[in-house]
Amino acid sequence: xxxxxxxxxxxxxxxxxxxxxxxxxxxxxxxxxxxxxxxxxxxxxxxxxxxxxxxxxxxxxxxxxxxxxxxxxxxxxxxxxxxxxxxxxxxxxxxxxxxxxxxxxxxxxxxxxxxxxxxxxxxxxxxxxxxxxxxxxxxxxxxxxxxxxxxxxxxxxxxxxxxxxxxxxxxxxxxxxxxxxxxxxxxxxxxxxxxxxxxxxxxxxxxxxxxxxxxxxxxxxxxxxxxxxxxxxxxxxxxxxxxxxxxxxxxxxxxxxxxxxxxxxxxxxxxxxxxxxxxxxxxxxxxxxxxxxxxxxxxxxxxxxxxxxxxxxxxxxxxxxxxxxxxxxxxxxxxxxxxxxxxxxxxxxxxxxxxxxxxxxxxxxxxxxxxxxxxxxxxxxxxxxxxxxxxxxxxxx
Amino acid sequence: xxxxxxxxxxxxxxxxxxxxxxxxxxxxxxxxxxxxxxxxxxxxxxxxxxxxxxxxxxxxxxxxxxxxxxxxxxxxxxxxxxxxxxxxxxxxxxxxxxxxxxxxxxxxxxxxxxxxxxxxxxxxxxxxxxxxxxxxxxxxxxxxxxxxxxxxxxxxxxxxxxxxxxxxxxxxxxxxxxxxxxxxxxxxxxxxxxxxxxxxxxxxxxxxxxxxxxxxxxxxxxxxxxxxxxxxxxxxxxxxxxxxxxxxxxxxxxxxxxxxxxxxxxxxxxxxxxxxxxxxxxxxxxxxxxxxxxxxxxxxxxxxxxxxxxxxxxxxxxxxxxxxxxxxxxxxxxxxxxxxxx
Numbered sequence: 138x139x140x141x142x143x144x145x146x147x148x149x150x151x152x153x154x155x156x157x158x159x160x161x162x163x164x165x166x167x168x169x170x171x172x173x174x175x176x177x178x179x180x181x182x183x184x185x186x187x188x189x190x191x192x193x194x195x196x197x198x199x200x201x202x203x204x205x206x207x208x209x210x211x212x213x214x215x216x217x218x219x220x221x222x223x224x225x226x227x228x229x230x231x232x233x234x235x236x237x238x239x240x241x242x243x244x245x246x247x248x249x250x251x252x253x254x255x256x257x258x259x260x261x262x263x264x265x266x267x268x269x270x271x272x273x274x275x276x277x278x279x280x281x282x283x284x285x286x287x288x289x290x291x292x293x294x295x296x297x298x299x300x301x302x303x304x305x306x307x308x309x310x311x312x313x314x315x316x317x318x319x320x321x322x323x324x325x326x327x328x329x330x331x332x333x334x335x336x337x338x339x340x341x342x343x344x345x346x347x348x349x350x351x352x353x354x355x356x357x358x359x360x361x362x363x364x365x366x367x368x369x370x371x372x373x374x375x376x377x378x379x380x381x382x383x384x385x386x387x388x389x390x391x392x393x394x395x396x397x398x399x400x401x402x403x404x405x406x407x408x409x410x411x412x413x414x415x416x417x418x419x420x421x422x423x424x425x426x427x428x429x430x431x432x433x434x435x436x437x438x439x440x441x442x443x444x445x446x447x448x449x450x451x452x453x454x455x456x457x458x459x460x461x462x463x464x465x466x467x468x469x470x471x472x473x474x475x476x477x478x479x480x481x482x483x484x485x486x487x488x489x490x491x492x493x494x495x496x497x498x499x500x501x502x503x504x505x506x507x508x509x510x511x512x513x514x515x516x517x518x519x520x521x522x523x524x525x526x527x528x529x530x531x532x533x534x
Numbered sequence: 535x536x537x538x539x540x541x542x543x544x545x546x547x548x549x550x551x552x553x554x555x556x557x558x559x560x561x562x563x564x565x566x567x568x569x570x571x572x573x574x575x576x577x578x579x580x581x582x583x584x585x586x587x588x589x590x591x592x593x594x595x596x597x598x599x600x601x602x603x604x605x606x607x608x609x610x611x612x613x614x615x616x617x618x619x620x621x622x623x624x625x626x627x628x629x630x631x632x633x634x635x636x637x638x639x640x641x642x643x644x645x646x647x648x649x650x651x652x653x654x655x656x657x658x659x660x661x662x663x664x665x666x667x668x669x670x671x672x673x674x675x676x677x678x679x680x681x682x683x684x685x686x687x688x689x690x691x692x693x694x695x696x697x698x699x700x701x702x703x704x705x706x707x708x709x710x711x712x713x714x715x716x717x718x719x720x721x722x723x724x725x726x727x728x729x730x731x732x733x734x735x736x737x738x739x740x741x742x743x744x745x746x747x748x749x750x751x752x753x754x755x756x757x758x759x760x761x762x763x764x765x766x767x768x769x770x771x772x773x774x775x776x777x778x779x780x781x782x783x784x785x786x787x788x789x790x791x792x793x794x795x796x797x798x799x800x801x802x803x804x805x806x807x808x809x810x811x812x813x814x815x816x817x818x819x820x821x822x823x824x825x826x827x828x829x830x831x832x833x834x835x836x837x838x839x840x841x842x843x844x845x846x847x848x849x850x851x852x853x854x855x856x857x858x859x860x861x862x863x864x865x866x867x868x869x870x871x872x873x874x875x876x
Contacts, residue, residue, distance in 0.1 A: 271846030484676030
């Protein structure tokens with residue numbers, strides 16, 4: 138996939154190592170706290186799933202957040218009714234989101250192109266609006282679905298009176314964090330992160346199997362030229378529907394995991410700009426590549442957590458070494474791009490990426506790699522040229 | 535009967551806004567073949583033209599009174615709008631009618647914004663896939679709304695309608711109902727006529743001017759028009775500016791109905807896209823008809839009798855109609871078959 142010669146098993150092993158080391162790697166950047174690392178993993182799963190649909194088949198869904206929301210609601214209901222164990226909750230999230238995706242996909246996939254986008258958008262907006270209005274008994278409307286003290290939880294035994302339980306994995310509390318000091322840094326090992334990370338690895342592995350399978354090849358063929366497939370007598374609908382349902386189940390899993398980390402679910406997770414966010418993640422990282430969506434999700438979540446925290450005073454401190462007037466005016470401009478204005482930065486970066494780097498950050502890395510490689514071995518120009526070309530054709534798929 | 539008339543009237547103002555935005559979207563799509571997700575942001579920019587204009591003309595000069603004092607003993611501040619000091623009664627009139635007056639400012643501003651947008655960004659996306667057009671304009675929409683938020687804050691900024699047009703009018707008496715049966719805000723009536731005038735103007739422009747004829751020819755077959763030695767690109771750029779202006783004016787006039795805030799555009803974007811699809815991609819009459827149709831349907835769905843029958847229908851009626859139309863008649867109400875079907 139990189140035009141390089143890393144084998145799949147090597148990639149998988151590297152991936153597991155990196156994921157396991159995230160608490161250590163993120164700590165120097167101030168990103169090593171549980172909530173953010175959980176977001177890396179969970180939105181990574183969401184984006185991988187979205188990529189299976191958009192990256193492979195080219196169908197741009199603008200309603201994927203609906204599946205995320207449905208997953209969250211299912212998980213919280215499982216916590217309320219059955220048990221605080223996360224496994225049944227996640228199981229139900231995936232199943233319900235899958236069924237939901239089956240229905241919406243069956244209808245939406247009858248159209249393609251922009252009509253498909255509008256249909257998914259319409260369905261997602263309908264779910265969002267209904268969750269706020271008629272479905273209030275299920276979704277608890279604007280307050281959001283929360284745990285309550287008098288929930289049945291039929292499988293759980295004795296409870297501490299007057300205290301809300303937190304989700305567990307056979308006794309392991311999702312919020313439990315062990316602090317370890319490594320090289321003078323405070324590294325936080327959080328159960329919830331490693332639990333989500335395990336699912337991220339699983340999700341990545343399944344996605345890789347799909348990318349390499351005949352099924353994945355068929356999906357790529359749909360993206361390249363669906364008419365031609367139809368003319369050769371292939372019915373593409375079952376393939377695209379399968380991709381849609383799989384990606385819906387990924388979203389459901391991500392929604393379920395969100396609820397496991399923090400057991401509440403609200404309709405705002407389903408609003409259409411939330412669907413837009415996963416599109417941003419996937420494109421920013423690189424649609425149609427294996428690692429791209431995870432990179433995109435992490436970059437956006439990291440930027441959101443970091444940039445939105447800065448305020449004008451922090452920025453002024455950065456530029457305090459400059460002469461008074463100059464520093465202040467630069468700080469004034471920069472301050473518009475951080476804090477509340479970080480969406481502005483996001484929008485600008487996204488526009489630049491779509492315009493100049495349609496393959497996303499992964500293609501950018503590949504181009505830089507190709508450039509450095511060419512300078513390093515001038516004699517190998519031909520071979521590298523073909524490599525770069527191979528890389529480009531992958532993104533064009 | 536009175537209720538039905540009232541619901542139709544209620545639907546008209548929303549429908550007018552949908553129709554105006556959808557008209558602009560369709561103009562852009564029909565001429566340039568670009569799916570513009572930033573069109574809602576243009577509507578929002580128009581609304582903020584009014585906000586800015588209103589702020590500028592209501593600057594006040596503060597003088598300290600020499601004789602009167604406040605309850606705390608400090609001199610009383612006398613606030614007087616600068617416009618009044620400069621122009622007298624005309625200044626006051628201008629402040630009262632700031633929403634209408636800002637149209638004069640909004641037209642050139644929106645036109646320039648449209649042309650800059652087309653030349654600076656959209657131009658580079660003609661030959662690229664629709665998905666990338668959607669994405670880059672979506673990014674642009676985010677940027678525009680965030681820029682507005684940095685300057686104007688996140689809270690809605692109310693814009694008063696002119697005094698004379700602020701009240702309710704008794705529309706029912708015109709149709710022979712007893713007085714007080716069909717009350718209707720005057721400004722919404724103004725909005726409807728304004729929208730009708732704009733829509734009529736755009737159609738007349740396309741139908742009865744040579745420029746419009748060339749543009750229509752270009753919409754039908756761009757290549758041939760180009761072969762005839764006409765610089766069709768320049769005309770299409772003008773049409774983009776026109777579409778931006780239409781969206782902007784729709785926003786300007788909508789400010790007294792709904793206080794503008796920075797995400798006004800996103801709220802209207804989804805709905806106006808649905809309007810375009812329901813009307814038929816690329817069909818101007820379709821966009822207008824679907825805009826009014828959906829506006830009226832929405833107001834009927836929010837009647838209590840209907841809500842009692844089908845709970846929640848008022849929330850989803852537009853999306854439901856869109857789904858049904860797309861599945862049964864994919865080309866939309868008045869669209870041609872095969873537009874963007876690939």
